[in-house]
Amino acid sequence: MSFIAEFSIPADDFALRTALDAAPDMRVEVERLATHSREWVMPFLWASGGDLDRFEAAMADDETVSEVATLDRLDGTALYMIEWSEPVERQVDAMIDEHAIVQEAVADDEWFLKLRFADEDRLSGFYDELESDFELHRKYRTTGPKEGEFGLTPEQRETLVLASELGYFSVPREATVEDIADRLGISTNSVSQRLRRGHDALVRNTLLVNG
Numbered sequence: 001m002s003f004i005a006e007f008s009i010p011a012d013d014f015a016l017r018t019a020l021d022a023a024p025d026m027r028v029e030v031e032r033l034a035t036h037s038r039e040w041v042m043p044f045l046w047a048s049g050g051d052l053d054r055f056e057a058a059m060a061d062d063e064t065v066s067e068v069a070t071l072d073r074l075d076g077t078a079l080y081m082i083e084w085s086e087p088v089e090r091q092v093d094a095m096i097d098e099h100a101i102v103q104e105a106v107a108d109d110e111w112f113l114k115l116r117f118a119d120e121d122r123l124s125g126f127y128d129e130l131e132s133d134f135e136l137h138r139k140y141r142t143t144g145p146k147e148g149e150f151g152l153t154p155e156q157r158e159t160l161v162l163a164s165e166l167g168y169f170s171v172p173r174e175a176t177v178e179d180i181a182d183r184l185g186i187s188t189n190s191v192s193q194r195l196r197r198g199h200d201a202l203v204r205n206t207l208l209v210n211g
Helices: 017-022 052-061 086-097 120-129 154-166 177-184 188-207
Strands: 003-010 027-030 044-048 065-074 077-084 101-107 110-117 135-141
Touching (some): 003 120, 017 052, 052 065, 052 077, 077 086, 086 120, 154 177
Antiparallel strands (some): 003 110, 003 135, 027 101, 044 077, 065 077, 101 110
16 A cells, blocks of 8 residues: 655755745745656746746756746746756655655745655655655555545644634734744744645635635
């Protein structure tokens, strides 16, 4: 039975470090493909939420990008076709060698990856090959318990629930990101990422389910 692994990697250790630094509000998402060719694992990238001009200019100087072409751009969202540089392709090779399927790959100042492996041995082999430092959030069998209500990770659910309890969503607001970070013992940046990704998961798995 197959396994799913969800983990995060700092952009400094994976891809688009310079471009994401130049446009700090940018969110990027890889168009999903199932393939066993390094050139076609992560070739298409959606970007939105930040300054696209600054992002595109920075990609030209980003050492993780070999070539980039803008395929579409409309209403603050752009689709790019990217040829990655050798350091990124070596990371991609680790996925290919273990026959991983990229189910989700998104980034702001760090990458969140969700990969499917045929079995736990393949998953372990990937960990051994991966060159970057990473934080494993969870791994599970696809035939086991549900992935999580509404697509939330345990960390996202914990942060959203605490934010609600503290009054972060109240009008007027009764708590700040700093308050949540203090309670969880994590950085304000991590809290912001969990809130953004949690909101995105809730929208995609509730409002857009039948879209």
